[in-house]
Amino acid sequence: MYPFNLQLDGVDVLFVGAGAVATRRIGELLSRSRPNITVVAPIVSAEIEELARTYSSVRLVKRPFELADLEDNYRIAIACTSDKVLNADVGRRARERGTWVNVASDRALSTLHFPAVADVDGVLVAVSTGAVSPKLAKAVKDAISEETKKNKK
Secondary structure (H helix, E strand, O other): OOOOOOOOOOOEEEEEOOOHHHHHHHHHHHHHOOOEEEEEOOOOOHHHHHHHHHOOOEEEEOOOOOHHHHHOOOOEEEEOOOOHHHHHHHHHHHHHHOOEEEEOOOHHHOOOOOOEEEEEOOEEEEEOOOOOOHHHHHHHHHHHHHHHHHHHO
């Protein structure tokens, strides 16, 4: 695993699923960049509906995912449904196409992981455990964030 800071403005990102995980991840991406996000799901959370109204770069496709959806030129795919089999199918197909993928239900199928991010006055720190322990990553991020705030004074 190697950490990168990526400029995602204008990058095509596919989300399969539109529940709590997708809501959190879309919010995280939009807080730092303006990727072109397509969300494919038959049911979409109210929060994602609001994000789509607020950001013209968020597009909703309200129907079940089809493997053909990956034939578009997405650079990143996020599989975050409650269906582990579907998530795995998305992960495998994305990998075959050379698309970076995060499979929320199976870190082994993921080629990218979301870090815990601390951003204090322009100091950006990303902490990752490779999805082994998100709680630990968050605790370390919080400690770094607090220490950075103390030292900035």
